[in-house]
Amino acid sequence: MSPGAGTLARCKLFIPSSALKYSNGKYRFCLVALALLLILPFSARAQQDQSTELEALKLRIEDAREEMQGTRSRRDSAQQLLKRTETRIGKINRELRRLRRDSRAAKKNLQALKRQQVAERKSLSKQRDLLGSQIRARYVMGRQEQIKILLNQTEPSRVQRVLVYYDYLNRARLRNIASVNRQLEKLLTLETDILLQQKKLGQLLQTRKQARSDLKSQRKQRKKILTSLNKKLKNKQVALQRLLENERRLQQVISDINDLNDLNDLRETTEEVPQAAREQRPFSQLKGKLRWPTEGRLRARFGKRRSGRGDSWKGVLISAASGQPVSSVAYGRVAFADWLRGYGLLVIVDHGDGYMSLYGHNQSIYMEVGEWVDAGSIIASVGDSGGQTRTALYYEIRQQGQPIDPQAWSATRKPSLARTASRP
Known part of the structure; x- marks a missing residue:
């Protein structure tokens, strides 16, 4: 099942029950x-x-x-x-x-x-x-x-x-x-x-x-x-x-x-939509300028065939230390924050105009569905959830539901947290 499968089926909405008492x-x-x-x-x-x-x-x-x-x-x-x-x-x-x-x-x-x-x-x-x-x-x-x-x-x-x-x-x-x-x-x-x-x-x-x-x-x-x-x-x-x-x-x-x-x-x-969201640069203008969500070494690259499976990688796998911070690559709203088969603890951030970023195999999730996040906001920590044998972050970008190469959107070829033009 793709990460998008849980976007609707497993989203958590937090509305205070006391608010419903108002007539x-x-x-x-x-x-x-x-x-x-x-x-x-x-x-x-x-x-x-x-x-x-x-x-x-x-x-x-x-x-x-x-x-x-x-x-x-x-x-x-x-x-x-x-x-x-x-x-x-x-x-x-x-x-x-x-x-x-x-x-x-x-x-x-x-x-x-x-x-x-x-x-x-x-x-x-x-x-x-x-x-x-x-x-x-x-x-x-x-x-x-x-x-x-x-x-x-x-x-x-x-x-x-x-x-x-x-x-x-x-x-x-x-x-x-x-x-x-x-x-x-x-x-x-x-x-x-x-x-x-x-x-x-x-x-x-x-x-x-x-x-x-x-x-x-x-x-x-x-x-x-x-x-x-x-x-x-x-x-x-x-x-x-x-x-x-x-x-x-x-x-x-x-x-x-x-x-x-x-x-x-x-x-x-x-x-x-919050005023801050209206003031952000469109995600489409951030190609080649995004910062990586965490520092580490690329263990798997976009489009490469997955070992022991018939499909290919739809994102990248970044080897990193357990508990290392995971940041949002751009401004957006948390659309999914839950466990999903094959991805473990997963966070999906919607950046608007059909763009989404996905962060999987986390150790912990720090955001709730519906929260707005800035570029660089810590949303989770690196882990090995979802049946992984080693700690790593799965990072994916989608446009209109189709996976695109995260490296092509990043300011550097290797995962680092160097300052980029992710912010307006």
């Missing part, structure tokens, strides 16, 4: 006329100002809605990406579970094969020992039988049968040894296959773990983005609600101004 009709009429004098001079200018700002506010509302829609689209896209990432993580987790199960089974099979290899090697060693014993026995028996044949005349046929029997046993033993060797070769081949399978499973496990780690990093980043977008969307929703509330208030102010326009005719017949 003199003419006196009562003068009191009414005085009240109208304090309100009606600003109605036309305020109406134009508020109508212009209302249009700008509607554009900002539309922009805010478009930004919200864009943020929602980005949030929805981020949610879809997060969904795909988490689905892939779930799939990889299932694959890892299966790979671990297969790896455990392969390890178990390998252990069983090793046990079988140990048993087969023991059997092979036993068969070889038995075969050796049989060969030695046959050799010994063969030599003994030959001696017996020579000495005892034993039948050669019997000896031959015994030797044939030993030969049969030896051949059988050799077949067993060959079978065991073949089994060992088979076990060795299976062991090689299982080891190769284990290696592949290990590599696959490592690949899947790395993929899961990468996806978890993506998920963390996407969650961060989604959280940020949700926060932005929430902030934009709050900002939009604030803009809509400001629009509602502006509509109410404009409605109030329209209601008072019907009383303009009465203003023409009742307006009384």
